[in-house]
Structures are given as structure tokens and as C-alpha cells.
Amino acid sequence: MKPVFEIKDVSYRYPDKKALSNINISIYPGDFLAIVGPNGSGKSTLLKLILGILNLQDGEILMNGTDIRKLNKRTGIGYVSQKANSASSGFPANVYEVVRSGLIQMKPIFQRFNKADDQKVEAILKRLHIEHLKHKNISELSGGQQQRVFIARALISNPSVLVLDEPTVGIDAKHVAEFYALLEQLKNEGITILLVTHDIGVVVDTATQVACLNEHLHFHGTTHQFKSLDEVEISKIYGHPVQFIDHSGHDRECCL
Numbered sequence: 001m002k003p004v005f006e007i008k009d010v011s012y013r014y015p016d017k018k019a020l021s022n023i024n025i026s027i028y029p030g031d032f033l034a035i036v037g038p039n040g041s042g043k044s045t046l047l048k049l050i051l052g053i054l055n056l057q058d059g060e061i062l063m064n065g066t067d068i069r070k071l072n073k074r075t076g077i078g079y080v081s082q083k084a085n086s087a088s089s090g091f092p093a094n095v096y097e098v099v100r101s102g103l104i105q106m107k108p109i110f111q112r113f114n115k116a117d118d119q120k121v122e123a124i125l126k127r128l129h130i131e132h133l134k135h136k137n138i139s140e141l142s143g144g145q146q147q148r149v150f151i152a153r154a155l156i157s158n159p160s161v162l163v164l165d166e167p168t169v170g171i172d173a174k175h176v177a178e179f180y181a182l183l184e185q186l187k188n189e190g191i192t193i194l195l196v197t198h199d200i201g202v203v204v205d206t207a208t209q210v211a212c213l214n215e216h217l218h219f220h221g222t223t224h225q226f227k228s229l230d231e232v233e234i235s236k237i238y239g240h241p242v243q244f245i246d247h248s249g250h251d252r253e254c255c256l
Contacts (some may be wrong), residue, residue, distance in 0.1 A: 047196055
């Protein structure tokens with residue numbers, strides 16, 4: 001099976017610090033890869049390199065066998081940014097308009113939305129069970145509802161890959177559980193998922209693969225292999241003692 005992404009010897013440095021050193025990861029169709037690590041460990045930097053938000057400095061990234069520097073667009077990728085929820089406060093648009101905006105990149109300049117576009121919006125709203133919210137202003141929704149809206153916007157172009165950067169920031173425990181149930185559903189539908197999070201507790205039930213970053217790639221393997229790491233090994237990666245939080249909202253010791 002051909003990888004969706006091949007990350008080869010990728011390093012990246014900001015003016016004041018080294019963010020990534022010699023990262024090598026292959027991501028295959030249908031994988032749910034959770035990229036975990038402490039704050040400032042290079043997780044979001046790696047995503048931005050994959051998405052082309054940052055330019056590669058060292059190494060290479062292939063998407064479906066093609067060097068991403070030769071691609072004009074990252075077609076086939078839906079992206080939910082870390083700032084999506086915070087940017088929605090006071091945003092003067094309803095759910096329908098926000099979701100429909102995900103089609104703009106697919107349309108020629110100045111072409112209006114048409115009936116086919118409206119049908120796509122209705123279909124994705126129904127798929128994510130948020131059709132009853134379509135006339136509500138995005139700022140009126142709970143954090144969990146907003147996140148479904150942003151995922152709907154990312155999925156409306158029918159991507160094969162969904163990329164999410166710290167998607168549960170600001171969402172309460174109940175809605176976090178619902179969010180991961182949704183990702184489980186999307187994974188079962190065959191969508192390849194890349195998820196960045198600093199919370200390693202949430203990956204153990206849903207993700208299929210885990211990559212632990214802290215400038216270097218300290219671990220990359222299956223969720224089962226990740227579970228076998230002991231508290232000392234994980235704490236070395238994070239640089240401090242680590243505790244898991246399960247989806248019911250109760251603390252769980254990190255040795256699983």
C-alpha cells in the first residue's frame with residue numbers, strides 16, 4: 001500500500017529555537033495518527049509543513065508519491081485549525097454559510113454558489129447531525145457544536161485526509177467524548193486522520209497510530225504499542241510526570 005504522506009528526514013528551525021530534528025514518519029490510507037507531545041514540541045510545526053503553511057527547510061515530504069513543493073494545492077485534505085473555535089466568536093455568519101465556505105477553494109473566481117453546492121451543504125449537515133443548527137449564528141453554539149461545524153466545512157469538499165490541530169481546546173469533557181465518537185465514525189468510513197494534541201490520554205481509544213514528538217521523534221507505532229510504554233518512558237518524552245485523562249473525565253494513572 002502506498003503511503004498518503006512520507007515524511008523524510010524533516011528538520012525545522014525558528015530564529016530562536018530548533019522545532020524539529022530528523023523526523024521520519026509514513027502515514028497510510030485509513031490511518032488515524034495522533035501526534036502527541038508537550039507544548040512547544042513541534043507538533044503544530046509538522047502539520048504546517050505538511051499543509052504547506054510553512055516551507056520546508058531540510059528533508060522532504062511526499063504526498064501520494066509527489067514532493068509537496070511541486071504541488072500548487074493540497075487537494076484532498078480537509079483542515080481544522082487550532083484557532084477555529086476562538087475565531088468564531090462574534091463572527092457574523094450562520095452555520096450554513098460557514099459550512100458552505102468550505103467550497104470556495106473549489107470554485108472559479110467570482111462564480112456564485114449554485115443548487116449543487118446547496119445540496120452538498122445539506123448532505124454534510126445531515127451526515128454530522130447538525131442540520132437543525134443551520135440557521136444559528138456560529139457564535140451562539142457550544143464549543144462541541146462549533147467543532148462539528150468546522151469539521152463539516154473541512155469535509156464538504158470530500159477530502160480523503162482530515163487534519164486537526166488541537167481540536168478539543170476549550171471543549172468540555174462531555175463534548176470531547178462526542179467529538180472522538182465522531183472521529184471514530186469518520187475513521188470507520190475510511191478517512192485518513194492526522195490529529196495533533198498535547199493530551200495523550202485521548203489517543204488510546206480511537207487512534208490507530210501514535211507519534212510522540214519533542215523536537216525528535218521519540219516514538220512511532222500502533223496504539224497498542226504506545227499503551228505498553230511505562231510512566232517513566234512517557235515522562236522522559238514530556239520532561240515531567242504525566243497523567244492520562246479518560247473520556248469520562250476521571251483521572252487515570254499514566255501506566256496503562
